[in-house]
Amino acid sequence: xxxxxxxxxxxxxxxxxxxxxxxxxxxxxxxxxxxxxxxxxxxxxxxxxxxxxxxxxxxxxxxxxxxxxxxxxxxxxxxxxxxxxxxxxxxxxxxxxxxxxxxxxxxxxxxxxxxxxxxxxxxxxxxxxxxxxxxxxxxxxxxxxxxxxxxxxxxxxxxxxxxxxxxxxxxxxxxxxxxxxxxxxxxxxxxxxxxxxxxxxxxxxxxxxxxxxxxxxxxxxxxxxxxxxxxxxxxxxxxxxxxxxxxxxxxxxxxxxxxxxxxxxxxxxxxxxxxxxxxxxxxxxxxxxxxxxxxxxxxxxxxxxxxxxxxxxxxxxxxxxxx
Amino acid sequence: xxxxxxxxxxxxxxxxxxxxxxxxxxxxxxxxxxxxxxxxxxxxxxxxxxxxxxxxxxxxxxxxxxxxxxxxxxxxxxxxxxxxxxxxxxxxxxxxxxxxxxxxxxxxxxxxxxxxxxxxxxxxxxxxxxxxxxxxxxxxxxxxxxxxxxxxxxxxxxxxxxxxxxxxxxxxxxxxxxxxxxxxxxxxxxxxxxxxxxxxxxxxxxxxxxxxxxxxxxxxxxxxxxxxxxxxxxxxxxxxxxxxxxxxxxxxxxxxxxxxxxxxxxxxxxxxxxxxxxxxxxxxxxxx
Numbered sequence: 056x057x058x059x060x061x062x063x064x065x066x067x068x069x070x071x072x073x074x075x076x077x078x079x080x081x082x083x084x085x086x087x088x089x090x091x092x093x094x095x096x097x098x099x100x101x102x103x104x105x106x107x108x109x110x111x112x113x114x115x116x117x118x119x120x121x122x123x124x125x126x127x128x129x130x131x132x133x134x135x136x137x138x139x140x141x142x143x144x145x146x147x148x149x150x151x152x153x154x155x156x157x158x159x160x161x162x163x164x165x166x167x168x169x170x171x172x173x174x175x176x177x178x179x180x181x182x183x184x185x186x187x188x189x190x191x192x193x194x195x196x197x198x199x200x201x202x203x204x205x206x207x208x209x210x211x212x213x214x215x216x217x218x219x220x221x222x223x224x225x226x227x228x229x230x231x232x233x234x235x236x237x238x239x240x241x242x243x244x245x246x247x248x249x250x251x252x253x254x255x256x257x258x259x260x261x262x263x264x265x266x267x268x269x270x271x272x273x274x275x276x277x278x279x280x281x282x283x284x285x286x287x288x289x290x291x292x293x294x295x296x297x298x299x300x301x302x303x304x305x306x307x308x309x310x311x312x313x314x315x316x317x318x319x320x321x322x323x324x325x326x327x328x329x330x331x332x333x334x335x336x337x338x339x340x341x342x343x344x345x346x347x348x349x350x351x352x353x354x355x356x357x358x359x360x361x362x363x364x365x366x367x368x369x370x371x372x373x374x375x376x377x378x
Numbered sequence: 379x380x381x382x383x384x385x386x387x388x389x390x391x392x393x394x395x396x397x398x399x400x401x402x403x404x405x406x407x408x409x410x411x412x413x414x415x416x417x418x419x420x421x422x423x424x425x426x427x428x429x430x431x432x433x434x435x436x437x438x439x440x441x442x443x444x445x446x447x448x449x450x451x452x453x454x455x456x457x458x459x460x461x462x463x464x465x466x467x468x469x470x471x472x473x474x475x476x477x478x479x480x481x482x483x484x485x486x487x488x489x490x491x492x493x494x495x496x497x498x499x500x501x502x503x504x505x506x507x508x509x510x511x512x513x514x515x516x517x518x519x520x521x522x523x524x525x526x527x528x529x530x531x532x533x534x535x536x537x538x539x540x541x542x543x544x545x546x547x548x549x550x551x552x553x554x555x556x557x558x559x560x561x562x563x564x565x566x567x568x569x570x571x572x573x574x575x576x577x578x579x580x581x582x583x584x585x586x587x588x589x590x591x592x593x594x595x596x597x598x599x600x601x602x603x604x605x606x607x608x609x610x611x612x613x614x615x616x617x618x619x620x621x622x623x624x625x626x627x628x629x630x631x632x633x634x635x636x637x638x639x640x641x642x643x644x645x646x647x648x649x650x651x652x653x654x655x656x657x658x659x660x661x662x663x664x665x666x
Contacts, residue, residue: 106473166409166614173606174649174652175652177644181642182645185641346488347489349481349484350481350487350488352481353477353478354481357475357478
């Protein structure tokens with residue numbers, strides 16, 4: 056557990072800066088950008104646990120995001136149950152679904168696994184589009200509650216509370232990954248990623264640990280889904296279940312650095328402002344300039360440095376620190 | 379539900395199936411050569427459709443005329459993709475292999491969106507239009523032409539792989555790269571050629587589809603997903619089997635649409651994929 060003190064100090068400083076940020080920037084837009092960074096970073100971190108550490112590249116994580124969003128929203132609408140309970144329920148639903156999905160698809164490997172997760176994502180999106188009880192293609196509004204309340208997880212006057220909740224979710228994802236990195240399960244995950252046969256021959260129950268990684272990853276992703284529903288206050292299958300969201304989650308992690316603790320946050324800190332920046336510059340309008348840049352970046356990263364930006368930074372800092 | 383409707387749907391399912399098969403054949407060929415899934419395959423198709431559309435819109439070239447040009451352009455795109463991107467990730471981790479072509483897909487698709495916008499475009503008054511009646515069943519001439527041409531292209535591909543020296547060298551490279559290079563086969567060129575031919579397949583398919591299908595930046599996504607299903611059904615790397623698999627996908631799509639629920643037709647195709655790969659991970663006709 057020998058972590059260099061320099062890293063602790065840097066992490067502490069970063070946390071302090073993030074905590075102070077909303078007081079330095081009272082306007083809604085900077086706060087919104089930060090909230091989006093936190094949300095995407097925590098989603099990418101959740102994906103990272105399954106894909107980065109355990110090596111199972113899922114291209115269907117929007118399934119769990121959507122389940123989180125839908126579970127809490129349906130509970131609020133049908134039974135007026137607080138979104139906080141809905142959040143936990145959403146995570147539970149996502150974990151259960153992930154285990155049901157995982158049982159068959161973990162028999163597949165590599166490309167076959169990735170394509171199977173795309174297929175599952177498409178199936179579940181189609182089901183929700185055609186499921187009228189859950190709003191169908193029209194989607195669901197979260198009933199507006201005034202005044203702002205923590206209990207209802209709705210804040211209309213200021214984004215400050217959303218900011219701290221998103222930061223809290225990100226911190227949770229970080230702590231979980233950090234603990235996992237040093238745990239027995241974390242080592243098993245990496246062993247499975249490196250070589251499944253060798254891992255199995257050493258006595259690791261490969262199927263069980265893949266399911267564990269999938270469950271943790273799905274549950275965390277669902278928490279993000281509930282947060283999104285309460286933040287935007289409207290969900291439909293096009294916004295919470297699309298393949299493009301599944302891909303975006305991967306891109307954030309791949310850009311930052313897969314299988315590392317800080318990669319997802321770094322990726323989100325680069326991609327979200329890039330996305331917001333091009334939108335301001337071009338006024339949106341479906342120009343997709345941000346995706347054009349993302350796509351190019353991902354190709355370059357995959358070819359030149361599959362370790363992501365964090366590996367580039369590492370190489371650079373090693374080179375400069377050598378006397 | 380009359381027998382007539384059923385027959386009519388099955389006929390159009392089979393016709394579309396041939397086009398799906400041609401798209402999937404390119405994917406399968408590349409996978410057989412180097413075990414890489416081209417996640418930008420649908421975007422290549424979209425490029426071919428746009429190329430056909432712009433040839434018509436700018437220079438009044440009918441799709442029939444521009445087809446060879448589009449095919450050649452796509453061949454070049456495939457070779458360039460191999461030389462510029464894929465060659466560098468062959469020895470890389472799984473993640474790099476998946477995301478390099480995925481990144482390319484996002485890049486090409488948003489590039490099309492950036493330059494052409496999200497509008498749906500259609501080629502008006504192509505040479506091939508109208509329909510013919512066949513004992514009470516109607517067949518759209520564009521669809522018929524597309525499936526016949528797709529079948530012909532498929533036959534050509536099969537002949538090329540199994541009967542020509544270059545084709546046999548391709549097969550040898552797919553079986554064992556080291557042994558092939560010891561036999562004096564330039565495996566590097568074989569890989570590039572494989573990507574060229576794989577992309578040329580969607581070049582032909584895209585030019586044919588553009589005659590009767592809307593052209594827009596996202597058009598490749600659905601076809602690509604169907605192509606993955608087709609390839610997996612036939613067995614990755616098994617090019618001839620994709621023909622039958624393509625017809626199965628075409629039939630499931632239309633029959634699921636009319637017998638169960640049109641909204642669920644793609645979900646049914648994906649379900650079929652999951653069932654098949656879970657029961658037979660090597661695909662219906664896979665050998666290993």
